[in-house]
Every structure is written in structure tokens, then in C-alpha cells.
Amino acid sequence: MLNRKTEWKTSSRQAVGGAGNEPAASAAAPRRRTLPRLLSSSPPRRKRRHRLLEMTPRSAHVISTRSWAMPVIMCLLGILTVKVFFLSRSDEYVSSSRVQEMVEVEVQRRVQQQVSLLNSEPHTLPSEERGPAVANNFPPTADLSEKDRMRVLVTGGAGFVGSHLVDALMKMGHDVIVLDNFFTGRQKNVQHWIGHPSFHLITHDVVEPIKLEVDQIYHLACPASPPHYQYNPIKTIKTSTQGTLNMLGLAKRTGARMLLTSTSEVYGDPEEHPQRETYWGNVNPIGPRACYDEGKRVAETMMYAYENQGEMEVRVARIFNTFGPRMHPNDGRVVSNFIIQAIQGKDITIYGDGSQTRSFQYVDDLVRGLIALMNNNYSGPVNIGNPDEYTVKDFAELIKSSTESTSKIIFMDGTKDDPNKRKPDITLAKKELGWEPTVAVKDGLVETIKYFRGELKKTGEIIPTGPDASKPRNFADPDPPRQLRSP
Numbered sequence: 001m002l003n004r005k006t007e008w009k010t011s012s013r014q015a016v017g018g019a020g021n022e023p024a025a026s027a028a029a030p031r032r033r034t035l036p037r038l039l040s041s042s043p044p045r046r047k048r049r050h051r052l053l054e055m056t057p058r059s060a061h062v063i064s065t066r067s068w069a070m071p072v073i074m075c076l077l078g079i080l081t082v083k084v085f086f087l088s089r090s091d092e093y094v095s096s097s098r099v100q101e102m103v104e105v106e107v108q109r110r111v112q113q114q115v116s117l118l119n120s121e122p123h124t125l126p127s128e129e130r131g132p133a134v135a136n137n138f139p140p141t142a143d144l145s146e147k148d149r150m151r152v153l154v155t156g157g158a159g160f161v162g163s164h165l166v167d168a169l170m171k172m173g174h175d176v177i178v179l180d181n182f183f184t185g186r187q188k189n190v191q192h193w194i195g196h197p198s199f200h201l202i203t204h205d206v207v208e209p210i211k212l213e214v215d216q217i218y219h220l221a222c223p224a225s226p227p228h229y230q231y232n233p234i235k236t237i238k239t240s241t242q243g244t245l246n247m248l249g250l251a252k253r254t255g256a257r258m259l260l261t262s263t264s265e266v267y268g269d270p271e272e273h274p275q276r277e278t279y280w281g282n283v284n285p286i287g288p289r290a291c292y293d294e295g296k297r298v299a300e301t302m303m304y305a306y307e308n309q310g311e312m313e314v315r316v317a318r319i320f321n322t323f324g325p326r327m328h329p330n331d332g333r334v335v336s337n338f339i340i341q342a343i344q345g346k347d348i349t350i351y352g353d354g355s356q357t358r359s360f361q362y363v364d365d366l367v368r369g370l371i372a373l374m375n376n377n378y379s380g381p382v383n384i385g386n387p388d389e390y391t392v393k394d395f396a397e398l399i400k401s402s403t404e405s406t407s408k409i410i411f412m413d414g415t416k417d418d419p420n421k422r423k424p425d426i427t428l429a430k431k432e433l434g435w436e437p438t439v440a441v442k443d444g445l446v447e448t449i450k451y452f453r454g455e456l457k458k459t460g461e462i463i464p465t466g467p468d469a470s471k472p473r474n475f476a477d478p479d480p481p482r483q484l485r486s487p
């Protein structure tokens with residue numbers, strides 16, 4: 001050992017010194033070697049690798065002095081070669097060319113599958129390929145001529161009213177485009193049209209602009225139930241203002257006629273009864289309902305400003321309380337709450353003393369009214385509602401008897417700025433549109449109760465959305481209250 005070390009030291013000195021009898025080179029070499037040692041105990045990795053690869057006279061000398069190293073290295077190489085040979089024959093070993101071959105085959109298989117899907121008619125595909133969202137049979141649609149068929153946009157088309165309007169337009173034979181951000185809308189409301197060549201569903205928030213080619217626009221998008229629109233008042237205002245501006249911009253660019261679904265809430269807590277379209281309303285501009293009421297009022301203002309300035313065709317429907325199948329189980333409005341409570345034997349909750357009045361129309365009548373207004377020459381605002389007026393207390397009794405419920409009717413605190421009375425004057429709609437409601441409230445209730453019984457069967461229990469859900473959203477808590485989530 002000692003001899004070898006000495007031999008190595010001697011030979012390394014010989015190697016360095018022997019490399020050059022020039023003094024400059026031999027003086028510089030020790031300085032280069034000692035500097036890294038000051039910084040670390042071993043030389044840097046890169047340098048070490050470099051030294052191994054470099055065949056300097058010193059390393060050549062080291063190899064030559066370790067003559068036993070060569071057979072060991074050869075032996076190791078031999079073992080490695082044998083191992084690679086056996087591995088390549090085993091099942092676990094897959095060469096890179098084989099991997100590439102397998103990938104190509106798989107890609108080809110998938111492309112062929114997609115091409116065959118595209119070539120088949122959507123309604124003839126086996127159900128497992130279509131997925132659960134596509135209906136087996138579409139409802140029948142009219143075969144309109146190219147001249148009569150229109151591209152109709154329905155914003156909020158997956159909502160309660162929107163989806164019924166979509167049904168009517170599809171059945172008439174038009175091409176229908178639905179825009180919905182699914183805040184209160186549900187895909188299942190329009191599921192029966194998915195896959196139909198004339199139906200297009202786009203997930204989109206009207207607060208953002210969109211470019212489409214359309215002939216008519218029904219602009220419904222906006223939460224309409226008090227707990228929903230009060231949940232995020234700023235968003236409600238943006239939807240009615242920015243959303244309506246975006247749709248007006250689209251209408252102007254395409255030359256489409258546009259209908260805004262406004263509301264009886266533009267009359268606020270009315271001092272005129274029943275309300276005619278000429279009444280200017282009584283709205284608290286800073287109350288909890290203002291985000292919706294004032295939002296719709298300014299939306300109406302924008303519609304007529306565009307009409308006056310832009311030579312556009314606009315229509316405004318002031319919709320009164322509406323009910324029917326596809327109302328959201330967490331809607332929170334009086335019809336859905338009372339039915340849900342009654343069929344589950346829960347307390348029927350009246351806000352206030354129940355003397356306030358409302359007039360209820362069935363959704364089919366509303367849809368007929370909207371289509372009549374859109375396709376009529378009259379362009380001023382028109383009330384669309386059923387003048388059949390009830391106190392909320394009488395309405396609770398009606399629901400209780402219609403459902404043969406054992407529920408108790410209870411009275412809770414009234415809500416702020418709740419209008420005391422509401423009933424449409426529909427003289428104008430009768431005269432200009434030849435429209436009036438045809439479905440009696442009791443008949444409409446039969447269908448609606450049947451629908452909610454079906455929903456209850458699917459979900460087991462429905463917890464009605466109470467007045468607490470109306471509290472504006474706290475921005476520190478981004479999680480929506482349970483009542484606003486889809487069941």
C-alpha cells in the first residue's frame with residue numbers, strides 16, 4: 001500500500017513535471033488544483049468528469065499501473081451484454097420502435113371510431129355512444145321552407161320560461177340557439193333537443209359579448225326569483241345592463257329584431273291598480289329589489305334608445321307572475337314554495353299577513369304571448385299576464401286543497417319593499433296582439449303539482465328556499481348558500 005501511494009505520488013509528480021520542462025507550466029498547475037480545495041473538500045463534479053474523460057499523461061499512467069482494471073471492466077461489460085440480450089427477449093421489454101408502432105395503431109383506431117360516429121345520423125346512434133344527454137326521439141317539428149325558417153337566439157333558454165319558449169320555436173321549425181350561463185338554468189330543461197340538427201346550446205354569460213348570425217333575439221337571461229336576483233345584486237345589475245347592451249349590439253350588427261323580457265316589477269309597489277303600460281311605477285331605487293327592478297327599467301330604456309338612434313326593431317314584454325313545470329325546485333317564489341311545502345306536509349310559509357295580492361299565469365300562455373309580440377308590428381311595452389288575482393293567503397289555501405295536504409299555514413315576517421298588490425291590465429295585449437290567457441290557474445296548477453311530485457320522487461326531499469337566501473352574497477364567502485345549488 002505504502003509503496004503504491006509513494007509510487008503514485010512520485011509518478012504524479014513525474015507526470016506533472018514531466019509534461020513540461022517549461023517552468024511556467026509547472027508553476028501554474030499546483031495553483032489551479034489548490035483553489036477548488038479551498039472552496040470544497042472535493043473538486044466540482046463537472047471538473048471531475050472532465051478529468052476522467054481526459055486522457056492526460058497522468059491518467060494514462062494510472063491505467064497502465066492498474067493492469068488488473070482492464071479484465072474487470074471487460075468482465076462487467078460482458079455481464080451487461082448478456083443481461084440486455086435476455087431482457088430484450090422477455091415480455092416486459094418493449095423497444096421504442098414497438099412503442100411507436102402501438103401508438104400509431106391506437107391513434108388510427110380512435111380516428112376511425114370518430115369518423116364513423118360523424119358519418120352516422122345522431123338519432124340512429126346506439127344510446128351508449130350518444131350518452132345520456134341525448135334524447136331517443138325528438139318531439140315533432142314543422143318543416144318550414146328556407147324562406148320562413150329563422151335563426152332564433154334565446155338567451156336564458158335553459159331556464160324555466162326560456163326552455164318552454166325553445167320548445168315552441170323548435171316545434172315551429174326554426175333553428176334555435178340557446179345561450180345560458182346555468183346560474184338558474186338547467187341543461188335538463190332542454191335535454192330533449194340535444195343532438196337535433198336545428199338546436200344549438202352554448203354555455204355563455206351575456207355579460208360577455210358574443211358574435212353570432214341571427215334573425216331574432218329573445219333576451220330572457222336574468223335571474224327572476226327574488227332570492228336568486230338578490231343573492232348577487234351586482235351581477236344582476238350587470239346582467240340587465242351590460243347583458244342587454246351586448247344583445248342590442250348583436251341585434252344591431254345582424255339586423256335582428258330583439259325582444260326583452262321585462263317585468264311587472266318595473267311598476268314597483270304600484271299606486272295604480274290594475275297596472276297599465278302607461279303607469280310609470282313606484283320603485284325604491286336603493287331597496288333590496290332595486291337590482292332587478294331598476295335593472296329591467298334601464299334595460300327598457302336602452303331598448304328604446306337603440307330603437308330611436310339605431311333604427312332597430314325592438315319589443316318589450318312586461319311579464320307578470322308565471323308558473324308551470326320546470327320551475328327550479330329551489331326557485332323560492334310563492335308557487336313553487338307552497339307546492340313543495342304542501343306535497344311534503346311541511347308548513348306553508350306566508351311572508352307578512354298574506355293580504356298582498358298577485359295574479360298568476362300559466363307558462364304556456366306566456367310563451368304564446370311572447371311569440372305573438374315578437375311577430376307583431378306593435379313596438380311599445382306590453383303587459384303579458386293573467387288578471388286572475390289572489391291574496392297570498394287565499395293562494396296558500398288553494399294550494400293546500402289542490403294537493404290534499406295536511407300542512408299547516410304559518411305567518412312569517414314580511415319582506416322589505418314587497419309590493420302590496422299586482423294585477424295586469426291586458427287591454428293592450430288583447431287589442432294589439434289578439435292575445436289573452438287561456439289556461440285557468442287551477443288547470444295550470446294540476447300540471448305543476450304533477451311536475452313537483454315527480455321531482456320529489458327523484459330527489460327524496462326538497463327543502464324550500466326561504467327568505468334568508470335573499471341575503472346578498474358576502475364576497476368573503478364565495479360558497480353559495482345550499483338553497484341556490486341545483487339539486
Ligand SMILES: O=c1ccn([C@@H]2O[C@H](COP(=O)(O)OP(=O)(O)O[C@H]3OC[C@@H](O)[C@H](O)[C@H]3O)[C@@H](O)[C@H]2O)c(=O)[nH]1
Nearest residue numbers: 224226263264320321333334337349350351356392418
Ligand atoms: O314562500 C313564500 C314565497 C313568497 N311569498 C310571497 O308571495 C308573493 C309573491 O312572491 P314571489 O316571490 O313569488 O314573486 P314576486 O311577485 O315578489 O316577484 C316576482 O314578480 C314578477 C316576476 O317578474 C318575477 O318573477 C318576480 O320578481 C310575495 O308577496 C311574497 O312575499 C310568500 O308568502 N311565501
